[in-house]
Amino acid sequence: MSWKRIPSRDVTLEPTESLLEEKSTSYLELFFDLVFVFAVTQVSALVRDDQTFAGLGRGSLLLLMLWWTWSLYTWTTNWTGTDSPGIKLSLIGAMAAALVMSAAVADAFTTGGIWFAFSYLVVRIFVAAMYWMGSRRSIAQRAALMTFLPLSLLAPFVVLAGAYFDGTKRLVIWILAIVIDMLSAANAGRATWEIDPGHFAERNGLFVIIALGESIVAIGIGATLTDRRPQLVASLILAFAGAAVLWWSYFDRAARAAEEHLKNAEGQERGRFARDAYTILHLPIVIGIVLFAVAAEEVVAHPDQSLSPEIRFALVVGVGLVLLGIVAAAYRATHQVPYERMAAAVAMVLLAFLAGGTRADVLMAVVVLIVSLALWKERLNPRKEVI
Secondary structure (H helix, E strand, O other): OOOOOOOHHHOOOOOOOOOOOOOOOOHHHHHHHHHHHHHHHHHHHHHHHOOOHHHHHHHHHHHHHHHHHHHHHHHHHHHHOOOOHHHHHHHHHHHHHHHHHHHOHHHOOOOOHHHHHHHHHHHHHHHHHHHHHHHOOOHHHHHHHHOOHHHHHHHHHHHHHHOOOOHHHHHHHHHHHHHHHHHHHHHHOOOOOOOOHHHHHHHHHHHHHHHHHHHHHHHHHHHOOOOOHHHHHHHHHHHHHHHHHHHHHHHOOHHHHHHHHHHHOOOHHHHHHHHHHHHHOHHHHHHHHHHHHHHHHHHHHOOOOEOOHHHHHHHHHHHHHHHHHHHHHHHHHHOOOOHHHHHHHHHHHHHHHHOOOOEHHHHHHHHHHHHHHHHHHHHHOOOOOOO
């Protein structure tokens, strides 16, 4: 999507007019995504180095903050495009700050908190400035932005304040910042947001690919930690099958159905659906895939050993989060529940408690089998609208 070239004297539009044109993801956006590839890798490394439930929680919180920031840029470039020199320079500047932020992820809860929080603030200021520049050409978009911007700008300052505290205090303050972001999103539902559905859906799907890419990298890293070749081949195939069924669960039907609903939505409902089904409900999908990636590395490295409770949780609950995120998005779109996926998610929760002592490769095989059966059964379901 790009700006229509209009004379400067006509830049103020009525609320019902639109400057949007359909577009695909630009090369600059893909370049921007590379920084977040690194950020997701850093989160995965943090959890891998701290295989405790506290470590899983801290990693999930950081991933939430990164996802929210990336989503803000998706909303912004969906409206502004990336053709303007000002937008190009702003996005490149934001990338530089995001690179510092990503490098500080591993120490965000220890010695790198200030670096992480300050660069996080800069990245958030860049995206606010970009949307403000872009919205000058539409009264409706400027009005929509003002329902969201004040609280959204407050949140990163709270993150910076939290960085000056240690331990639990920092954690609590950063959770407060997330709550403020959620409130800003809730308040934004009062406005009508202009959205290019195809571009918006494509961008969110690409972040899912980023998370799945981390799982492939983790599987490869796990393979370097063992020299037992016969077991290695089997565990590699099993772990890859796990990543493949997660890809299938999202891209075979879910992504297309969500995009179709976004295209059919009108007025305020389009913005609310984009917020709910993508910005909010994609979060458990992304977190679940990254947790799966951490566990998959352990499965490949130690296939004949049982997983620790924390890594077993990362594996089965991670997969369950992906399924539940899709179930919630389906219900948001169609008010129908994909019962096959729901049943598979419940099975994942049960495995978290019942599969203690099970060999890692056997547990991965069970997970792949359950999800595969659910997707196969769903394929046989005559329902037309299944996400």
